[in-house]
Amino acid sequence: QVQLVESGGGLVQAGGSLRLSCAASGRTFSSYGMGWFRQALGKEREFVAAINWGGSSTIYADSVKGRFTISRDNAKNTVYLQMNSLKPEDTAVYYCAARRGRFYFASSDMSDFGSWGQGTQVTVSS
Numbered sequence: 001q002v003q004l005v006e007s008g009g010g011l012v013q014a015g016g017s018l019r020l021s022c023a024a025s026g027r028t029f030s031s032y033g034m035g036w037f038r039q040a041l042g043k044e045r046e047f048v049a050a051i052n053w054g055g056s057s058t059i060y061a062d063s064v065k066g067r068f069t070i071s072r073d074n075a076k077n078t079v080y081l082q083m084n085s086l087k088p089e090d091t092a093v094y095y096c097a098a099r100r101g102r103f104y105f106a107s108s109d110m111s112d113f114g115s116w117g118q119g120t121q122v123t124v125s126s
Contacts (some may be wrong), residue, residue: 001115002026004096009120012025016124020081022096022117030054033099034072034079037099038092039121043124048094049081050106057106064090086124093119 012018022034035050037052039069049060049070058070067086072079077098107113 001033001100002029002098004098004115004117005095006094006117006120009094011123011125014086014088014124014126016086017082017084018086018122020083020094020120020122022079022116024077024079024098027076030074031078031100032115033051033101033103033112034070035097035099035107036070036079036081036094037097037110038090038093038094038112039119040110043092045095045110047108047110050099051079051106052104053102054098057104059106061108068081073109073115083122088124088126090124091100093121095119098120 008020034047039045051070069082096117098115099113
């Protein structure tokens with residue numbers, strides 16, 4: 001399994017931007033599809049965005065479409081989540097997750113992801 005470490009969270013005003021990073025250990029990062037999920041206080045974890053192993057397929061939750069962008073750099077074993085036009089409702093702990101296998105389509109199904117990071121807090125003030 002791959003080990004994942006998120007970074008880049010913090011406090012930002014509404015309308016601002018943040019970029020989250022997720023660094024993966026191991027030499028097989030390019031064999032994994034990647035995803036970002038989030039969990040707000042008192043709510044269930046939800047899908048945010050995902051990307052396939054090569055970066056050719058991406059999907060987004062409707063709530064972040066047009067504002068967030070997921071990307072990856074396989075040479076750096078890192079996946080990113082660029083978050084623009086942030087809203088207070090984006091406040092949550094953001095988790096990076098890995099889905100083993102070179103599937104063409106990215107997945108939004110949490111059960112497809114076998115490795116998870118520890119999460120990074122994003123707080124958007126109004």
